[in-house]
Amino acid sequence: MVYFVKYFSIALIVSNFNLIYSDDVNIRYEPTWSSLDRRPLPSWYDEAKVGIFIHWGVYTVPSMGSEWFWINWKNKNEKYVKFMEKNYKSDFSYQEFARDFNAELFNATQWALLFRDAGAKYVVLVSKHHDGYCLWPSPQSFGWNSMDVGPKLDIIREVSSAIRQHTDLRFGIYYSLFEWFNRLYLNDKLHLFMRQDYVDNKMIPEQMYLVKTYQPEIIWSDGDWEAPVKYWKSQEFLAWLYNDSPVRDTVVVNDRWGIGTSCHHGGFHNCADRYNPQTLLKHKWENCFTFDKTSWGQRFDIKLSDFLTMEEIISQIVTTVSCNGNVLINVAPTKYGTILPIFEERLREMGKWLKINGEAIYGSKPWHQQNDTLTANVWYTTKSDPRSNNVTFSVNIYAIVLEYPYKTNSININPWNVFVKHPLASYVNYKGLKEELGTKIKSITLLGLQNTTIEWTLNYSSLTINFPDKRHIDHEGLKYAWTFKIATELSDF
Structure with missing residues (x-):
């Protein structure tokens, strides 16, 4: 006995954890949570454990406060208002920052090799944040994307190609469903989301294009909290993604697909930013956190004490993985396309630790x-x-x-x-x-x-x-x- x-x-x-996350084949999923939630998470994700998040966009030009600079300024936050009054003309617009988002020192290969050396197994790039600026030449965002204004580059193409050519890391994208000041979205909101002009003419075409063109193996959805799932047509998109998309066999998604979905529906559960319950969760989950304790975007109004120490970073990795989670660790490049030395130092030290201790982490x-x-x-x-x-x-x-x-x-x-x-x-x-x-x-x-x-x-x-x-x-x-x-x-x- x-x-x-x-x-x-x-x-x-x-064995139970292996069964839960084994791959499934020959199943077609219906656009309902009861069907979509039955899809097994592709096994590569659970084995990977460590990912890198990249927040990079126009908000790195003012480089103050956080990536929520535009909305904070427009909402008359005193800190942001004083910053603009001191440094820019009175009629300056947020869109004008894009001219200085030149990325003149950007080298995607250097990024890819650094993330590999950091011990990461996947990378998630912010394709579009809440300001609506796209890091690819989106036809639905004419004049407000990285090919039309700013670096004049398809950033997603550059990063995804470098990762796939020089490393064995998986590539994924973050996509914000809503946009703070998009007229189509604001009009739908005014009509209590009974209209879906923004979803049909902007959001879904962009989502489909991103998947078909760049074939990301992670779709990290965000900006969903103002509207219900039905408005976003999230279930229809996920059914297509799982059934007919070019990444249907390997793609993983998170849980931010509309009001009430976080921590309940989707693929892995993210639940909240910097989520680390430090207790075993049966459903696969992810702890996304930042080296900078308060901001996801790069900022210059920062002190050394605002950065996580290496001990704190390793503690986040260990306590998360022990409880069935993955970590997605955010890096914030500058407007020039460089990664600040303190971020690089943290990444390389993390890589050294994982090189020694990775046997206890990966897989x-x-x-x-x-x-x-x-x-x-x-x-x-x-x-x-x-x-x-x-x-x-x-x-x-x-x-x-x-x-x-x-x-x-x-x-x-x-x-x-x-x-x-x-x-x-x-x-x-x-x-x-x-x-x-x-x-x-x-x-x-x-x-x-x-x-x-x-x-x-x-x-x-x-x-x-x-x-x-x-x-x-x-x-x-x-x-x-x-x-x-x-x-x-x-x-x-």
Whole structure:
């Protein structure tokens, strides 16, 4: 019975997540949530874990406050009004900023290689934000796109081509459904969204063009919150996307498709900006956050303290992935097309950490408990060992330590705490289970120091793991968070 409980508990957890996100074929989806929500999420997304978000547009020219500059200025926000009065003529319009959005130092290949080196597996580019400015030559946005005014480039073409030619990252787009000052939209709004002139003549043609032309594998929808799903025709668009589009087999979408859809419908759930519940969610979700704590767009009115530290960034990655989420980390280029050194530094440091610890992140699954009950700031992920066979079932448990134990140079953890909570555990002696599991721990290693012997002991209530000499850890450049790989083998089940 001990062997059965042990195998059943671990195998069920690992296999269930694989089943939930396996690919499905030969199904046609109806334009209803009951049908669309049954589509399995393509498996590549769950395996990828780490993505890069790019907010780049006309709002980088004033480079003040945030990417919501236009609406804040027009709504008479004092900070923005004073900025404009001090720096621009009285009759200056937001559209005039586009002339200075020249991107003269933009190099899409450099971007792509940087994102690859950062350890990202996918990229989402903002194709159009709420100001309506398009980063492609949209016929529905004549005179207000990156080919007609500004850099005179098809930015989406440049970025998507560079990513696909120089990396193995997936490419996706963000698209804002509404536009603050679009006349068609405002007229539809005036008619309580009983008219759909904006949707039929602007939004849907752009969505279809973007998918057919650039074939993005992520559609990250936003700007949906003012109108219902029926107005946006979101279900019809998603049915076409899943059934007949050129990316129907691999595309993933988020959950912002109209009033009431966030955290309920769509593909992966985003729920809110910077969403990180730090608890296991059964439905796949994504934590999108920014290096700049307040703005998604690049701004110069920023202090060093406004940036996330590397420890905070790694903590976001670890706590999100442990709870079945992905991270989408925002980068904000300047109007020149450059990425500020502090953003690059954060990305490269993130890449170094993932190069060492990525085994515990990419392709991992949530363990049956997400964080440790004995020691704070220890989080878990797991993978089944591909060397498992009909005789043994091998599972690697990754214990990621977010705070170094300077006083003790060791941690006490209990990765198997859930076994005593399992309904079948009433048949199992708790102490006996612990002792037996101890005999089945094959090895414990510290990622980045795999050739260094790790000392450990298994007691009645905890597993004690000793860190190597801190000087050795520092010499190898292991920092921000440290991952112990606990290789276990369960047999005779």
